Structure formats: structure tokens, C-alpha cells
Amino acid sequence: MFKVADSVTSFKDLVQWLLEKLSADFCQQVETVLAEIENQREREESLKGWESIGPRERTLVSLFGMEIRFRRRGYRQRRPDGSWAYRYPLDEMLGLLPEERFCPLVQELAVELAARMSFREAATVLREHLRVPVSHQEVHRWLQEAGEERDRQFREEVQAVLERGQAPQSEGRGAEMVVIEADGMYIPLQRERRRVAELKLAVMHEGWEAESPAGERFRLVNKAVWAGYMQAEAFWERGDIYFAQRYDPEKVGRVIVNGDGAEWIKEARKHFSNVELYLDRFHRNRAIQEALGFAPDLVRRALNAVRSGDLKGLGRVLNEAVAAARGEDQVKRVKELRRYLKANWDGLLDWRGGPKPAPEGARGLGAAEAEINHVLAVRMTKKGMSWGTSGAHHMAQIRSLEAEGQLKHWLGGWQKRRWPEAKAVDRRHGPSRVIERLSTTDPESWLAAQLPVLASAAGNSELGRRLKRLAQAVPTSELISRGQPAPWRSRMIPTRQAGA
Numbered sequence: 001m002f003k004v005a006d007s008v009t010s011f012k013d014l015v016q017w018l019l020e021k022l023s024a025d026f027c028q029q030v031e032t033v034l035a036e037i038e039n040q041r042e043r044e045e046s047l048k049g050w051e052s053i054g055p056r057e058r059t060l061v062s063l064f065g066m067e068i069r070f071r072r073r074g075y076r077q078r079r080p081d082g083s084w085a086y087r088y089p090l091d092e093m094l095g096l097l098p099e100e101r102f103c104p105l106v107q108e109l110a111v112e113l114a115a116r117m118s119f120r121e122a123a124t125v126l127r128e129h130l131r132v133p134v135s136h137q138e139v140h141r142w143l144q145e146a147g148e149e150r151d152r153q154f155r156e157e158v159q160a161v162l163e164r165g166q167a168p169q170s171e172g173r174g175a176e177m178v179v180i181e182a183d184g185m186y187i188p189l190q191r192e193r194r195r196v197a198e199l200k201l202a203v204m205h206e207g208w209e210a211e212s213p214a215g216e217r218f219r220l221v222n223k224a225v226w227a228g229y230m231q232a233e234a235f236w237e238r239g240d241i242y243f244a245q246r247y248d249p250e251k252v253g254r255v256i257v258n259g260d261g262a263e264w265i266k267e268a269r270k271h272f273s274n275v276e277l278y279l280d281r282f283h284r285n286r287a288i289q290e291a292l293g294f295a296p297d298l299v300r301r302a303l304n305a306v307r308s309g310d311l312k313g314l315g316r317v318l319n320e321a322v323a324a325a326r327g328e329d330q331v332k333r334v335k336e337l338r339r340y341l342k343a344n345w346d347g348l349l350d351w352r353g354g355p356k357p358a359p360e361g362a363r364g365l366g367a368a369e370a371e372i373n374h375v376l377a378v379r380m381t382k383k384g385m386s387w388g389t390s391g392a393h394h395m396a397q398i399r400s401l402e403a404e405g406q407l408k409h410w411l412g413g414w415q416k417r418r419w420p421e422a423k424a425v426d427r428r429h430g431p432s433r434v435i436e437r438l439s440t441t442d443p444e445s446w447l448a449a450q451l452p453v454l455a456s457a458a459g460n461s462e463l464g465r466r467l468k469r470l471a472q473a474v475p476t477s478e479l480i481s482r483g484q485p486a487p488w489r490s491r492m493i494p495t496r497q498a499g500a
Contacts, residue, residue, distance in 0.1 A: 147394025174251025291337035
């Protein structure tokens with residue numbers, strides 16, 4: 001029998017109380033295993049010339065307030081500059097980064113939360129609901145490190161193709177059309193000479209499909225997103241890589257670029273052959289309404305001319321507007337509108353009305369405005385937010401992965417790179433008392449939940465596989481025959497006797 005704490009007055013309290021008890025036991029089990037692994041280790045040949053500094057304790061914090069403490073032998077060696085270099089072979093074998101206090105599961109969850117809410121909110125969720133004593137500065141650091149790594153990957157891919165001439169690995173897909181819709185968003189800056197900066201964003205897709213049988217809502221097919229604070233050349237180089245990784249140019253019918261007419265968007269012509277460039281209808285119509293708002297009839301006639309494909313008629317309306325404008329300000333706005341439309345004259349009409357066939361079910365362009373809001377603005381323009389250019393750029397990398405539905409998968413790979421492949425460990429002579437300790441619970445479950453190397457991608461490494469086999473070393477049938485409780489059966493709650 002066991003006594004429930006007096007503070008347990010509800011089912012919620014009971015769950016929390018049991019969680020505390022189980023967490024403490026789990027940590028003790030993991031610490032026991034780590035101690036046995038350390039005791040089995042022999043001094044490696046690579047430590048020749050290193051001076052022993054004795055055992056040192058390390059603590060790793062995981063979810064639900066679990067703290068795993070273990071001691072491991074350390075070594076040091078004098079560097080040429082007189083400073084000391086330190087090594088902890090057990091940390092190296094487990095793939096633990098120096099000075100890191102939190103397990104990979106905490107870091108991955110923190111980045112996912114921070115991609116959706118402020119750093120302070122993410123830290124609050126971790127502290128109050130998952131009992132992880134983390135600060136918003138640490139959450140910010142992890143997200144920045146993840147965003148920096150994603151950016152580094154992108155730059156490496158661009159350099160491999162454009163500088164070293166390596167052919168990118170391509171899916172070789174074909175498509176009737178590939179649409180690239182681009183737009184920019186300004187964000188306020190902090191601690192920078194400039195007060196604002198423009199983040200660029202592009203979404204690449206193959207068209208639209210209905211989200212429901214009624215066909216009231218649509219989603220983009222095979223959507224890819226990239227964004228960030230960068231020059232136009234670097235931005236479209238990333239678009240080159242995305243396109244090359246997905247498509248065989250010979251199998252793509254049309255490449256369509258839609259934007260607000262900004263010069264950086266027009267530079268897409270340098271990167272895609274036979275590209276069709278269109279002026280986004282939202283920006284086009286808004287410009288007409290703002291410039292000709294003093295004469296509603298001119299607004300109506302201009303919009304009708306565009307919708308019907310009558311560019312000559314649109315030109316006549318603009319000339320009439322210049323003559324009808326009253327005051328210097330109205331004349332200036334009309335002339336600016338005329339220059340804006342003339343600069344994008346070839347892309348004013350609906351892309352579906354040209355000589356090239358449009359796929360069945362094709363819709364009007366204009367996804368960029370919504371993507372700007374969903375990918376960047378919803379996270380980066382809340383009241384009072386301001387950014388540094390590098391911080392905003394890194395957040396844009398993470399938000400782009402989130403928009404593609406790839407963030408969780410990518411974070412798993414990021415953790416694998418941060419926590420290197422663990423080295424093999426020989427457990428052939430592991431003391432039997434470790435196995436006896438493991439027999440009273442479900443070892444594989446608590447190992448997976450507690451040991452950082454199994455919570456990361458390194459769980460599939462040689463060490464991870466061996467630890468999992470260690471958990472399964474004593475079959476359940478053997479435990480029962482020895483009189484040991486089954487792993488899933490609690491020792492604390494007695495079995496009710498017949499007739500009791």
C-alpha cells in the first residue's frame with residue numbers, strides 16, 4: 001500500500017502528484033544506467049597526454065521538471081596559448097554538447113512554440129505547464145541558432161550549385177505551370193541605424209485545389225515558401241535552388257511570377273527562362289482606387305477596362321484623369337499611377353486570358369498578400385514588436401518551414417547535427433543489479449522519455465540501439481516467473497482478492 005499526499009484533493013492533483021513521483025524514479029533509473037556505463041569505460045587511446053581532473057557532475061533538465069544528474073570523469077590538456085582544453089569522454093559518447101543544460105526535447109519544443117508565439121509566451125508555457133525552468137532569452141537563443149542553421153544550409157546549397165558547379169538533387173517533377181508569388185513586408189528595427197527593413201517572401205506552387213467538396217476554400221498545391229532579409233540577387237538564387245530541387249525545366253509548361261511591380265520582383269526574369277511577369281491585381285486595383293478616388297466614375301471605368309482586357313481604353317481613362325485632376329496633389333497622384341501602370345503594362349491583364357492555355361480550374365493570382373500575413377505578419381508585427389535584421393531573417397527561415405509543414409521534421413535533423421552521432425559502448429559485462437532495477441518498470445519507455453540521446457535522432461545510432469536492447473534484456477515472461485511484477489503493473493497497488 002502507499003499513502004497519497006494530503007495535498008491531493010482532486011484528480012488533477014492526483015495526476016500531478018503521480019507525475020512527480022514517476023519523474024523522480026525515472027531520473028534515478030537513468031542516472032543508474034549512466035553511472036554503470038561510466039564505470040565500464042576504460043581510458044581511451046585518444047586521451048594519451050591528457051591529465052585527469054577526476055569526476056565532475058553534470059545536470060540535464062527535461063520536461064516536467066525532471067533533472068538528470070550524473071558524474072563522469074574529466075580530462076584537461078594545456079593549449080599552446082596557455083589555456084586549458086577539457087574533455088569528458090562520456091559526454092562525447094552520448095553526444096552531449098558542452099555547457100548545454102537542457103535536453104534536445106526541450107529545445108525542439110521551445111523552437112516550435114517560439115515560431116508561433118512571442119519568446120516570453122513560449123517560455124511561460126514551458127515553465128508553467130511543462131515545468132521547465134527556461135528563460136525567454138534561452139528560447140530566443142535556440143530559435144536564432146535554428147534559424148541561423150537553416151540559413152546556412154540554404155547558402156551552402158546555393159554555393160554548391162552556383163560556385164562549385166554541383167548539380168542539385170532534383171525530384172524531376174513536371175507541372176502544367178509553376179506559379180511564384182512574391183511580396184515584401186516592412187518591420188520596425190531596434191538598435192539599428194535604419195528604422196525599418198523589408199522582409200521578402202515568395203510562395204511557389206502548382207495551382208489550387210479545393211479544401212472541401214463545396215469548393216468554398218482552396219489551398220495551394222505543393223507549396224514551397226522562402227523568405228528573409230536579403231538582396232534581390234540572393235533572394236532569387238534561393239528561388240533557383242527551390243525550383244531546381246523540385247522540377248525538370250523540360251517538364252514545366254509555364255513559369256508565372258506575380259508581384260506588386262517592385263524592381264526586385266522583376267529580377268526574377270534573370271533566373272527563370274520564359275517567365276511570365278504579372279502585376280498583382282490587389283495592388284493594381286488599390287493603386288487605381290487611391291489615385292482616382294476623387295472621381296468615382298473614372299475608378300469604375302478604369303477597373304472595367306482592366307477586367308475586359310482593354311488597355312487602350314485604360315490609357316484613355318488615365319489621360320482623362322490627368323485633365324480632370326484638381327490641384328497639384330491630385331495631378332501628382334494620377335501621374336504616379338500612370339507611370340506605375342505603364343511600367344507593368346505587359347502584366348496588367350488576367351494571366352488566364354492570354355494566348356497560352358490555362359489549366360482547368362485555374363484561379364486568379366494573389367496568394368502573396370495572404371502568405372505575407374500567415375507566414376510573417378502574424379508572428380512578427382504584433383503590437384510593440386521590433387527586430388534586428390539578423391534576428392528577423394532567422395525567424396523568417398523558421399516561419400517558412402512552419403508554413404510548409406516541415407518545421408518538426410527539420411528540427412529533428414537540426415538536433416541530430418547539434419547532438420552528434422553517439423559512439424558505441426560495450427555493455428557485455430553490465431552488472432546484474434542494473435537489470436534488476438529495470439525489471440520493476442518499463443525500461444524502454446523511461447529510457448526513451450529520459451535519456452537525451454534517445455529523445456533525439458541519435459536514438460537510432462549504435463548507442464541508442466544498444467540501450468534499447470539493454471531495456472529488453474530480461475523478457476517479461478522471465479520477470480513474471482521470477483516473481484517480479486510485469487513492467488506495466490504497479491507494485492504499489494495490491495491486487496484485489498476474490499471475495500474481498
